[in-house]
Amino acid sequence: MPEVYCVRAEFGTYTKQFLDGGYVAIGWIPKIDLSRVRTKDELYPLYKKAHPQDMSNVVIGQQVGQIARFLFEIKAGDYVITPPSNTEILHYGIIEADPSYFYFQGNDGCPYPHRRRVKWNSGTVRRSDFSVPFQNTIRSSLTVFNISQSDHFFEVIGHKELVRRSRKEIYDPYQAVLDQLLELNDKEFEILITHLLAALGFEGSEHKGKTGDGGVDATGELNVANLAKVKVFVQVKRYKLGTKINKNIVKALRQSIPSGGQGAFITTADFQSAASEIALEQGFPRIGLVNDRQLVDLLVEHWEGIPQEFKEKLGLKLGLVRT
Numbered sequence: 001m002p003e004v005y006c007v008r009a010e011f012g013t014y015t016k017q018f019l020d021g022g023y024v025a026i027g028w029i030p031k032i033d034l035s036r037v038r039t040k041d042e043l044y045p046l047y048k049k050a051h052p053q054d055m056s057n058v059v060i061g062q063q064v065g066q067i068a069r070f071l072f073e074i075k076a077g078d079y080v081i082t083p084p085s086n087t088e089i090l091h092y093g094i095i096e097a098d099p100s101y102f103y104f105q106g107n108d109g110c111p112y113p114h115r116r117r118v119k120w121n122s123g124t125v126r127r128s129d130f131s132v133p134f135q136n137t138i139r140s141s142l143t144v145f146n147i148s149q150s151d152h153f154f155e156v157i158g159h160k161e162l163v164r165r166s167r168k169e170i171y172d173p174y175q176a177v178l179d180q181l182l183e184l185n186d187k188e189f190e191i192l193i194t195h196l197l198a199a200l201g202f203e204g205s206e207h208k209g210k211t212g213d214g215g216v217d218a219t220g221e222l223n224v225a226n227l228a229k230v231k232v233f234v235q236v237k238r239y240k241l242g243t244k245i246n247k248n249i250v251k252a253l254r255q256s257i258p259s260g261g262q263g264a265f266i267t268t269a270d271f272q273s274a275a276s277e278i279a280l281e282q283g284f285p286r287i288g289l290v291n292d293r294q295l296v297d298l299l300v301e302h303w304e305g306i307p308q309e310f311k312e313k314l315g316l317k318l319g320l321v322r323t
Contacts, residue, residue, distance in 0.1 A: 181238070275289070
């Protein structure tokens with residue numbers, strides 16, 4: 001069964017070259033063709049010669065590990081993801097049949113000579129389509145790394161036949177948690193989301209939901225180490241499972257977002273593709289979308305920050321299993 005890897009293009013700087021040339025690429029040892037290297041141990045002296053200033057064994061080990069992963073671990077038929085500079089989307093493709101490695105000495109705008117041939121998919125996928133753990137994984141600072149949530153990736157791109165049968169679950173923990181969330185009334189659900197915002201690090205999180213609120217049920221301000229502040233205006237909807245929210249509902253939230261603010265729409269349902277597109281439309285405040293499964297992911301990750309009375313009300317304990 002194929003694995004899934006991420007190979008970065010210098011924060012999207014060389015994504016166009018990756019896609020146009022049909023490859024992913026790395027540097028690190030730029031002056032030596034690595035096609036005859038067969039083991040990770042052979043890479044250490046080559047790396048040290050190319051980077052004599054790197055004295056830390058930790059740094060050397062990490063970089064050599066990424067080179068070895070690129071050369072030896074990634075196999076023909078594996079899937080590879082590369083994020084462009086537009087952080088809202090992801091490109092993906094399949095590593096072509098071996099020998100897919102080649103050493104490039106020309107000039108196509110990308111300075112990295114060590115390359116693996118890739119057949120890129122013609123479309124892209126949105127990051128927001130993936131679970132919170134998957135999105136957190138993609139934020140790794142490494143250049144080359146394995147994506148542990150491969151089953152989830154294959155489900156999102158529509159290749160469920162690639163999901164490992166041994167990992168398929170009969171019991172759906174997401175369904176169990178969502179059923180409990182739907183036992184809350186509208187106000188209780190809105191207040192729970194306000195507590196979740198506080199657990200996420202939003203300061204001054206406040207429940208706003210009332211008649212004439214303009215669609216805003218909660219607000220909060222995220223202060224990122226005094227480097228940036230973001231005021232978020234949140235709409236919360238406790239919809240029946242399986243519901244698909246349309247673009248007009250998402251678009252209506254724009255009217256309640258003041259200049260300089262951003263929006264968020266958090267629900268127990270999901271979003272139509274057009275709604276996801278309208279949420280990121282250029283020239284308007286960005287609206288982050290959190291669907292049913294992503295909401296559960298966030299609650300799992302920040303459950304300790306939820307007040308005890310809500311934990312008891314939901315009948316869930318750490319890990320979000322029934323008590």
